[in-house]
Amino acid sequence: MNWITNFVRPKINSMLGRRDMPDNLWIKDPETGEMVFHKDLEQNQFVIPSSGYHMKITAKERLKAFLDDGAYSLLENPKVALDPLKFRDEKRYTDRLRDYKAKTGLEDAVVSATGSIEGLPIVVTVQDFSFMGGSLGMAAGEAIIKAFETAIEQKKPLVLFSASGGARMQEGILSLMQLARTTVGVDRLKEAGLPYIVVLTNPTTGGVTASYAMLGDIHIAEPGAVIGFAGARVIEQTIREKLPEGFQRSEYLMEHGMVDMVVSRLDMKATVSRLLKILLKEKATEEPLADILPPVPAVTEARAEA
Known part of the structure; x- marks a missing residue:
């Protein structure tokens, strides 16, 4: 044969x-x-x-589609220790990192860049799920913090596209520390009075959801994205109940107040641009904010009494 x-x-x-x-x-x-x-x-x-x-798309494909003329300047990721715990499972962690770097052409799961959308200068951070499931380790944490510092220094709003399976187990507690460190970065950006918009893509789970991905001024989700902390199967096994249909999907979370909007990738650039200009108190569009954000469900008498 x-x-x-x-x-x-x-x-x-x-x-x-x-x-x-x-x-x-x-x-x-x-x-x-x-x-x-x-x-x-x-x-x-x-x-x-x-x-x-x-x-799913790569970080560079997203930057090219999201920013004006597909033009952007990449921020250099800070250097970190590659394998602080000398971790090994089926293969050495250093070997696994080398394989993913060769496969994706990236240094780690986070890519940050400066550019503009509809003429508005911004800083963009994108998690690439193809690099170890977009997991959050020291390198990714440092890259996110570098993006926040750049936004503060250049007085630009920051837009973050999350896509992650959570913390990187090969780095143990050092990975979990990034949840607190990135949260400090969010606080500093807000203290500087700069907008922070998070776009939740499929999937956004684990420690990423428990930190910077849910601390934005506005949370936008792509249609059908899985967003949550623990997986649906783990939750069902724990509580011994069947979860509602569509649980942890973008549309379900918007109905229950966890995200503000569900927006198609095709409309993302225009929507984020309008929101940023409103937050920056610039002339954005003839459309008022009420026409951009989804309507708030009316409170019924039964719910009001509860």
Whole structure:
């Protein structure tokens, strides 16, 4: 079989002028099973046109789509100790980091940059889920703090796109310390009077949800994103009850007041720009704030008595 696959088939294809079809030419919609041409998907910011399903994208793809003309200047991530605990599971932590760096082209799970949206200068921080599940370790924590410091120094608002499975277990307590350290960064940004908007993408869980991802002035979520602390299965096993349908999804959380808005990736740039200009007291748009934010549900008599 190897001889046929490796020699005979390529020889026949070359004689007939055939070319091999790339494996990623068509991408399957996880919800409907529909096959979508990858160029169409790329032009639509990796949102399935028919179903609206939001595919995961890399940090640099997000920066390119979100910022004006796709132009940005990357902030250099601070250097940290690579393996302070000398951790090893199936492989050494240093080997695992090296593999992910080669695979993604990133230094760690967080990428920060300066740029502008609709002419407004901002600092943007993006977590890349493809790097160890966007887990929060010392390098990621330092990169986030560096972004807050840059925003304060340059007097710019900060927009953070979260995507994470939580703290990085290979760094133990040193990873958990980043929850407190990044929270201090949020406080300093707010003391400087600068807006902080968080965009929650799929998934945002664990210690990231328990820290800077839920401390924004405004919380926006992409449609269908999983947002929470513990996983739904763990919660069900703990409380021994069946969770409601759509639990921990963006739409469910907005209905219950945990996020302010659910916004498509295609409308994210315009929405964030309007909100930032309102928060900065600049002339944003003819649309009042009430037209941007979703309506607040009316309080019924039964709820008022409760």
